[in-house]
Amino acid sequence: MATIQAVLNISSDISAYGMAINNSMTMKKADSTVGLELTTGLAKRAFSSLNQVDLLTAGAGVAVDVTATKAAKVYIKNIGTTSTEFFTLGFGNASDGSTHTASNGDATAFELGRLYSGDWMIIPWLAVGTTGDITIAPSVATAMNVEYMVFFE
Amino acid sequence: MAVTTASLTITSSDLVGDALSLTTTNTLKKANKIEGLDQTTGMNVAYLTSVASIDLFPALVEGSLAFTGKSSWVYICNKSTDETEFALITIGGINIGRLYGGDYLWMPWSMKESANADNHHGDIELKPSVATGMFFDWICINEGTEHHAVDLAIS
Numbered sequence: 001m002a003t004i005q006a007v008l009n010i011s012s013d014i015s016a017y018g019m020a021i022n023n024s025m026t027m028k029k030a031d032s033t034v035g036l037e038l039t040t041g042l043a044k045r046a047f048s049s050l051n052q053v054d055l056l057t058a059g060a061g062v063a064v065d066v067t068a069t070k071a072a073k074v075y076i077k078n079i080g081t082t083s084t085e086f087f088t089l090g091f092g093n094a095s096d097g098s099t100h101t102a103s104n105g106d107a108t109a110f111e112l113g114r115l116y117s118g119d120w121m122i123i124p125w126l127a128v129g130t131t132g133d134i135t136i137a138p139s140v141a142t143a144m145n146v147e148y149m150v151f152f153e
Numbered sequence: 154m155a156v157t158t159a160s161l162t163i164t165s166s167d168l169v170g171d172a173l174s175l176t177t178t179n180t181l182k183k184a185n186k187i188e189g190l191d192q193t194t195g196m197n198v199a200y201l202t203s204v205a206s207i208d209l210f211p212a213l214v215e216g217s218l219a220f221t222g223k224s225s226w227v228y229i230c231n232k233s234t235d236e237t238e239f240a241l242i243t244i245g246g247i248n249i250g251r252l253y254g255g256d257y258l259w260m261p262w263s264m265k266e267s268a269n270a271d272n273h274h275g276d277i278e279l280k281p282s283v284a285t286g287m288f289f290d291w292i293c294i295n296e297g298t299e300h301h302a303v304d305l306a307i308s
Contacts (some may be wrong), residue, residue, distance in 0.1 A: 014189075028253060037168065041169070091247045113225070124251050133179055151168075152253055
């Protein structure tokens with residue numbers, strides 16, 4: 001059993017009343033007090049076309065051992081430095097699986113949100129096949145890079 | 154201009170052979186701008202006693218929302234201390250994942266229009282696993298939300 005801590009701190013002057021979120025999460029297996037003990041490691045991937053592709057395919061690729069409908073956490077970061085460039089993240093069946101090829105217009109992926117340069121996210125992942133892939137599409141065809149990591153059981 | 158900073162530190166001394174330590178920080182900005190986000194729903198604290206799925210933020214039903222594709226950030230936390238209690242988080246009816254007791258998420262949100270005939274947009278939904286009562290926190294920080302007109306009919 002491993003112990004993985006994820007500490008989130010958000011501070012803002014958006015409200016005159018102040019705002020701060022400070023939370024620590026210990027990543028555990030589903031229905032268990034036992035910690036997650038597997039990871040893909042921190043991966044980095046480069047994109048050079050606008051195609052939408054699977055960043056993480058449920059049950060395949062680097063996520064082949066992720067058990068669906070259990071506890072898994074995904075960290076993704078746009079490590080670019082150009083403020084106008086972003087990745088569009090989605091859920092569903094991506095246009096072309098894990099290959100960085102032309103879009104087939106599958107259009108079953110649903111847009112989650114955009115990661116602009118320096119933005120990151122951490123979410124749980126159900127990893128259900130065909131509809132649970134995490135898709136990604138760069139905003140420009142020049143080189144864009146993303147980092148990602150999955151913690152799972 | 155408001156300044157909102159989000160940082161994350163992931164650590165583990167025993168997950169891999171060498172200690173893992175990852176720290177990242179970003180400042181939340183409006184889409185394609187250097188200007189910071191300046192609006193928020195405020196933190197919601199809710200005690201849910203049903204396993205029915207709910208919309209965390211007002212259901213986005215109007216067409217051509219002004220804030221679709223803009224910058225919005227969402228935090229959701231399952232405050233339960235029971236490791237068997239979870240909430241399934243979905244967007245537009247598509248599964249994201251389960252937040253078990255103590256888990257949180259932090260993610261961007263596009264408010265993207267879905268293919269539903271009733272013109273629902275990318276509503277973020279939460280479905281508790283038990284009806285015995287679970288506490289949740291959630292907040293959205295963004296550059297705007299299009300609020301419902303009075304008595305808006307929802308098909």
